[in-house]
Amino acid sequence: MENLNNLEKDLLKKITDSDDFSGGAYNIRENGKGVARKTTENINIVTKEDKPGIDIIVKEGTKKEFVHIPVMITESGVNDLVYNDFYIGKDADITIIAGCGIHNDHHQLARHDGIHTFYLEEGAKVKYIEKHYGEGEGTGEKILNPKTVVKLKKGAVLEMDSVQIKGVDSTIRETVGELDEDASFIVSEKIMTHGKQYAKTVFNVALNGENSSTHVISRSVAKDESKQEFYSNIEGNTSCYGHVECDAIIMDKGVVKAVPEILANSIDARLVHEAAIGKIAGEQLTKLMTLGLSEKEAEEKIVNGFLK
Amino acid sequence: MLELKDICFERDGKKILDNVNLVIDDKKFVAITGPNGGGKSTIAKIIMGIEKPDSGKIIFNGEDITNKTISERANMGIGFAFQQPVRFKGITVGDLLELSVGRKVKLAENCDILSSVGLCPKDYVKREINSSLSGGELKRIEIATVVARGTNLSIFDEPEAGIDLWSFNNLIEVFENMSKEIQGSIVIISHQERILNIADEVVLVEKGKVKQIGKKDEILPELLSSTSRACSRVKEVK
Numbered sequence: 001m002e003n004l005n006n007l008e009k010d011l012l013k014k015i016t017d018s019d020d021f022s023g024g025a026y027n028i029r030e031n032g033k034g035v036a037r038k039t040t041e042n043i044n045i046v047t048k049e050d051k052p053g054i055d056i057i058v059k060e061g062t063k064k065e066f067v068h069i070p071v072m073i074t075e076s077g078v079n080d081l082v083y084n085d086f087y088i089g090k091d092a093d094i095t096i097i098a099g100c101g102i103h104n105d106h107h108q109l110a111r112h113d114g115i116h117t118f119y120l121e122e123g124a125k126v127k128y129i130e131k132h133y134g135e136g137e138g139t140g141e142k143i144l145n146p147k148t149v150v151k152l153k154k155g156a157v158l159e160m161d162s163v164q165i166k167g168v169d170s171t172i173r174e175t176v177g178e179l180d181e182d183a184s185f186i187v188s189e190k191i192m193t194h195g196k197q198y199a200k201t202v203f204n205v206a207l208n209g210e211n212s213s214t215h216v217i218s219r220s221v222a223k224d225e226s227k228q229e230f231y232s233n234i235e236g237n238t239s240c241y242g243h244v245e246c247d248a249i250i251m252d253k254g255v256v257k258a259v260p261e262i263l264a265n266s267i268d269a270r271l272v273h274e275a276a277i278g279k280i281a282g283e284q285l286t287k288l289m290t291l292g293l294s295e296k297e298a299e300e301k302i303v304n305g306f307l308k
Numbered sequence: 309m310l311e312l313k314d315i316c317f318e319r320d321g322k323k324i325l326d327n328v329n330l331v332i333d334d335k336k337f338v339a340i341t342g343p344n345g346g347g348k349s350t351i352a353k354i355i356m357g358i359e360k361p362d363s364g365k366i367i368f369n370g371e372d373i374t375n376k377t378i379s380e381r382a383n384m385g386i387g388f389a390f391q392q393p394v395r396f397k398g399i400t401v402g403d404l405l406e407l408s409v410g411r412k413v414k415l416a417e418n419c420d421i422l423s424s425v426g427l428c429p430k431d432y433v434k435r436e437i438n439s440s441l442s443g444g445e446l447k448r449i450e451i452a453t454v455v456a457r458g459t460n461l462s463i464f465d466e467p468e469a470g471i472d473l474w475s476f477n478n479l480i481e482v483f484e485n486m487s488k489e490i491q492g493s494i495v496i497i498s499h500q501e502r503i504l505n506i507a508d509e510v511v512l513v514e515k516g517k518v519k520q521i522g523k524k525d526e527i528l529p530e531l532l533s534s535t536s537r538a539c540s541r542v543k544e545v546k
């Protein structure tokens with residue numbers, strides 16, 4: 001990691017909230033190539049031979065370890081496609097921090113499409129944190145299209161936090177999940193778009209095993225002339241529980257479309273969806289203004305709190 | 309300190325405030341009471357700038373603030389605790405207190421403020437001000453936001469509503485301490501005789517008009533002679 005320059009270090013920090021990965025395994029990818037890697041006794045990282053990407057293999061019973069797999073794009077005109085597969089052994093309990101940062105000072109587009117597949121064995125637990133960020137002065141578009149595929153065996157739990165706060169011009173984020181007995185998939189997504197940005201989210205989760213459950217909470221803010229779409233499709237095929245909550249604030253000329261779909265194929269499936277879209281409540285602004293904040297400051301506080 | 313001059317406020321063809329004149333002197337503890345729907349909250353909102361009067365003037369410490377915004381009035385030293393507290397997704401009690409004080413707040417300070425309104429700080433500082441809080445909890449936090457500011461003129465709209473009896477005693481103490489400390493004025497909109505008792509002055513507002521101003525003993529007979537529900541509430545307490 002010592003060979004990274006300041007721009008790279010800065011970008012890395014923005015997407016991982018950390019500048020020191022030394023406590024765990026890591027793999028740093030930049031402009032389509034691996035630039036640094038560390039494995040541990042329990043976590044192996046292997047470069048794929050048939051296509052770009054890596055396999056991350058976590059031994060059975062591994063506890064409280066971290067894996068960082070950030071991706072950076074710092075050159076214009078890069079179109080990076082990567083496949084990362086995670087094999088998480090039985091009863092392991094680990095945290096994976098992924099993230100993609102694009103710094104594009106030029107006028108050509110910079111694009112990263114990451115396909116992440118998680119195979120969790122019985123009783124495995126993973127916290128997966130993903131942050132997307134774009135910066136740079138150029139007019140070149142910054143495009144990120146992450147796809148996440150999740151396969152949870154009996155009793156496995158995957159908690160996924162994804163955040164995209166700034167600078168990504170276009171994103172289509174797709175998540176597909178298949179859950180066995182007692183498995184649980186918890187998703188929290190936060191998105192803020194501004195300018196002419198576009199963000200689309202698609203969730204497809206199949207609850208196949210008895211007593212499996214999923215909670216999806218999406219909070220988003222669409223400012224300026226940005227557009228967002230949210231599609232979720234939860235399929236309950238047995239006795240299971242699914243809950244989708246989509247909550248969006250629109251500002252200026254922002255546009256948000258939410259299409260939550262739930263399908264119960266079993267009499268014992270319990271599925272709930274809630275979707276709310278609206279501007280910031282006037283009384284919230286009023287309350288903060290009575291504390292001395294200007295209208296702009298009040299707006300900012302409300303939005304920051306909402307996306308926190 | 310504050311003067312309302314000929315304030316009129318009309319909505320949907322109904323006179324909500326009809327030529328309201330009211331003076332609140334320095335270092336005074338004033339209670340505003342009267343039947344439901346009489347216009348008490350509207351007066352408070354007009355003082356804070358949340359509603360704009362159709363006509364009339366508001367003078368605060370010698371300055372005409374009729375056309376000032378809510379934020380400007382807040383920064384001039386007016387504070388207002390809502391009758392119905394507002395909820396926020398993602399904003400914590402600690403965040404809101406920090407905004408109230410206007411700077412970073414040490415945990416110990418938050419603790420002082422929260423315990424003064426009868427909330428155990430440990431349990432609340434990190435709680436979001438969302439629908440998971442009970443009505444009484446929200447109300448106490450709302451009061452805390454104004455106590456924390458220590459404004460020159462602090463208005464509380466029915467602070468006792470939803471607060472249990474034990475805490476109510478402490479609450480009265482909070483107001484008494486506050487009026488000593490800030491050297492300013494406190495206005496409490498209330499239906500509670502206990503609050504009317506400790507007020508320097510009681511203002512009776514009915515049908516959009518200031519009907520009477522005086523000590524509690526002078527106001528109470530007037531209030532009880534009225535047939536509205538608010539009056540029967542005062543009776544129950546007796």
Ligand SMILES: Nc1ncnc2c1ncn2[C@@H]1O[C@H](COP(=O)(O)OP(=O)(O)OP(=O)(O)O)[C@@H](O)[C@H]1O
Pocket residue numbers: 319320324342343344345346347348349350351391
């Ligand atoms: N924006 C508005 N539009 C229409 N009517 C309003 C508006 N604001 C207040 N009112 C009406 O004005 C009257 C006075 O309301 P206000 O809230 O000031 O009463 P109050 O004295 O505080 O009553 P309470 O004791 O029930 O709190 C009520 O009849 C109310 O319905």
Ligand SMILES: [Mg+2]
Pocket residue numbers: 348349350391465
């Ligand atoms: Mg009222």
